[in-house]
Amino acid sequence: MKEDFISYLWKNRLLFPDQLFTTTGEPVQVVHPGQQNSDAGPDFFAARIRIGGTLWAGNVEIHVRSSQWNQHGHQADAAYDNIILHVVFEHDQEVFNSRGKVMPVLEIKDCFEHKLLQNYQRLQVSKAWVPCEGLVGETDALILNNWLNRLLVERLERKSAEVLHFFKYFGNDWEQTFYFLLARNFGFKVNASPFGLLAQRTSHKLLERNRNNLTALEALLFGQSGLLGEHLQDVYPRSLLAEYRHQQRKHDLKPIDAKLWKFARLRPVNFPTIRIAQFAMLFHQSGHLFRNMVETKKPSDIHLQFKVKASPYWDDHYVFGKSSPKREKHLGKDAINNLVINTVAPVLFIYGKQSMRPELCDKALNLLQETPPENNSVVRKWESLGVNAQHAADSQALLELKKYYCTPKKCLQCPIGHMILKR
Numbered sequence: 001m002k003e004d005f006i007s008y009l010w011k012n013r014l015l016f017p018d019q020l021f022t023t024t025g026e027p028v029q030v031v032h033p034g035q036q037n038s039d040a041g042p043d044f045f046a047a048r049i050r051i052g053g054t055l056w057a058g059n060v061e062i063h064v065r066s067s068q069w070n071q072h073g074h075q076a077d078a079a080y081d082n083i084i085l086h087v088v089f090e091h092d093q094e095v096f097n098s099r100g101k102v103m104p105v106l107e108i109k110d111c112f113e114h115k116l117l118q119n120y121q122r123l124q125v126s127k128a129w130v131p132c133e134g135l136v137g138e139t140d141a142l143i144l145n146n147w148l149n150r151l152l153v154e155r156l157e158r159k160s161a162e163v164l165h166f167f168k169y170f171g172n173d174w175e176q177t178f179y180f181l182l183a184r185n186f187g188f189k190v191n192a193s194p195f196g197l198l199a200q201r202t203s204h205k206l207l208e209r210n211r212n213n214l215t216a217l218e219a220l221l222f223g224q225s226g227l228l229g230e231h232l233q234d235v236y237p238r239s240l241l242a243e244y245r246h247q248q249r250k251h252d253l254k255p256i257d258a259k260l261w262k263f264a265r266l267r268p269v270n271f272p273t274i275r276i277a278q279f280a281m282l283f284h285q286s287g288h289l290f291r292n293m294v295e296t297k298k299p300s301d302i303h304l305q306f307k308v309k310a311s312p313y314w315d316d317h318y319v320f321g322k323s324s325p326k327r328e329k330h331l332g333k334d335a336i337n338n339l340v341i342n343t344v345a346p347v348l349f350i351y352g353k354q355s356m357r358p359e360l361c362d363k364a365l366n367l368l369q370e371t372p373p374e375n376n377s378v379v380r381k382w383e384s385l386g387v388n389a390q391h392a393a394d395s396q397a398l399l400e401l402k403k404y405y406c407t408p409k410k411c412l413q414c415p416i417g418h419m420i421l422k423r
Contacts, residue, residue, distance in 0.1 A: 001089050005120055006108065007043060007062050008412040010087055011036055015111045023091050023105045026052040034060055041079055049085055051104060058084035066105055069095040119421045123411045129381060130406040132420050137386025139416050144387070147415045151397035154404075156364065160350045178290035178347050179204040185343045186279050188335075191272045194260040198225055198276075201256055204289070211287040214311060217280040219243035225276055226258030227320065236313045237320045268318040269329060277310035278331045293344055294351070294360065299370040302344060306336040340371050341392045368393035378402050 009015055010033050020028040027050075034047030042059035049056050059082055063069060066088045074080040074097070081097045084104070091107040123131040130136060163177065170176040180199040187195030202224045210216040222228045222237075223244030232238060247253060261272045268274070286292055286305050296302050310329035318324050345364045352360030373379060373389035374396075382389065382398045389395040404410070411417030 001064050001117075002124075003062055003064055004412055005117065006064065006087060006089055007036065008120075009108065009112050009116070010044070010060070010062060012418070014113070014116065015108055019111045020106060020108075022051060022085075023107055026104075028085070028106055031055065042083060047084065051085070056084040058082045060085050060087055063088045064090065065093075066091045066095055066103075066107075067093040069093075069103065116421050119423065120411065123417060123420065124409055126409075130385070130402065131409055131411055132416060133385060135420050135423075136416055139387075139419065143415050143419060148394055148397035148401075151400045152365070152368070152393050155396050155400040156346055156349045157353075158400075159346045160353070163347055163350045164354075174347075174351060175288070175290045176204050178293070178343075181347060182289060182339065182343050183279065185339055186275050187272065188270070188275075188338065190262050190266060190270075191275070194225070194256060194262075194272070195275070197256050197260070201254060206251060207283050208287055211283050214280065214284045215239065216243055216247070217283055218277065218311065220247055220253075221276050221280050222273075223248060224253060224255045225261070225272070226255040227261065227273060227276075229258075229320075232320050234313075234321050263319075268324070269332070271318050273317075273319050274310055274314060274329050277314050278308050278329065281308040281310060282306065282331075290347075293348060299363070299367040302367060303336055303340065303371075306331060306339060334375075337371050337374075337392065340367060341374065341396065345371075345392075365393065368396060374399075 010030075013030065013033060015030070017029070020030070022028060029050040031048035031050060032046075034044035037043055037045055043062040044060040047058065047060045049060075059080075061069070061074065061080065061083050063072075063086070066086060068088075069075060069086065070093070074083075075095060076098055078098050081099055081101075083097065086095065086103045086105045088105060088107055089109050091105050095103050095105075097103060126133070128134070163181065166180060167174065167177045170180065180196060183199035184192045184196035187193070198221065202220055207217060207220060210220065219228075219240040222240055228237060228241045228244055230241070232241065244253075248255075263271055282305075283289070285308055292305060293302060296305070308331050314329045316323050316326045345367050348367070349361050349364035352358060352362075352364065369391045371392035373392055373394055376395075378399055379389050379395045382402070387398065389398055401414075405414050405417075411421070
């Protein structure tokens with residue numbers, strides 16, 4: 001027996017109403033179970049309960065055994081003096097609040113359908129990939145869709161802490177914050193850190209001032225990346241180096257260490273040199289990246305803004321000074337979807353909440369609904385269980401479900417778990 005299960009029964013009014021009596025024999029009527037508290041303090045706030053002939057308003061505390069009241073130190077804590085009912089699975093000890101008043105106790109071990117407990121315990125001991133693995137595919141479509149919608153919003157709101165951290169770090173500048181997060185994502189997992197450091201060392205305002213000059217943009221980004229070396233012999237990188245030296249003296253620029261970049265075990269199209277060239281072209285073609293994301297009306301037009309290719313030098317190069325078979329280096333569909341899912345949509349959603357512009361929150365959600373679902377091991381596993389992602393909004397919600405509900409077995413907080421428990 002776990003305390004969470006008792007809270008679940010209490011919150012969802014799953015106790016037999018005609019069998020509720022305090023340990024002293026007074027009838028208990030739950031007018032309202034109260035608001036569940038996930039922080040320190042009583043488990044439920046603002047409950048309304050009729051005990052005997054008196055209607056009480058106050059807080060409710062939940063324990064497996066009543067003796068846990070003293071084990072948790074509540075008998076000496078004035079914050080628990082306004083408890084109107086102590087709900088326990090088993091009453092094994094009389095307890096008092098800090099004023100010496102005996103606490104009214106409701107023992108529930110015979111007051112609910114025990115099949116609920118059996119189903120819950122079955123989920124908790126499951127060793128499957130998700131506890132409800134054999135049943136989740138039978139979930140009612142309406143329940144599943146509503147739950148995925150809530151999970152998506154939870155995921156976007158959870159990401160807000162990191163975004164707002166950088167927003168504060170960059171002096172409440174949304175353009176710089178978005179530029180930094182986008183740059184970091186341009187490095188994807190392998191080169192996210194050096195790409196983020198490159199964006200910190202090279203402000204978006206400096207790139208904006210040079211956005212009409214692609215050579216200057218590439219010189220700034222490649223120079224700051226540390227990947228432009230004196231040993232390069234090709235005309236183009238030599239011209240970039242000359243331009244960078246000029247910009248470096250003018251703006252007192254400090255490049256990052258070239259050794260931070262990783263090339264090993266990457267497909268050549270994902271080399272940081274190619275990604276930096278594509279990032280430069282994005283600035284050259286669009287500029288004011290954050291403003292464009294906010295002002296662009298149609299989700300499809302946001303995708304179009306990321307359809308860029310590296311400059312002509314990279315048609316037959318993957319790195320400086322080494323020729324390769326000719327191939328234009330376009331930013332691929334999967335890469336664009338990744339940027340939209342992990343940078344554009346979260347920042348738009350959080351900016352919409354912060355600026356009290358709900359239309360931008362809706363825009364972020366619509367953007368995810370018009371983006372194909374991710375193709376990763378978690379999404380594929382859900383598909384094998386009969387839960388199919390129709391778009392990126394679904395795949396993001398399923399990632400949230402697996403990591404924050406299924407893995408820690410929070411079945412009681414999941415509508416799918418709730419449905420299975422009641423079978």
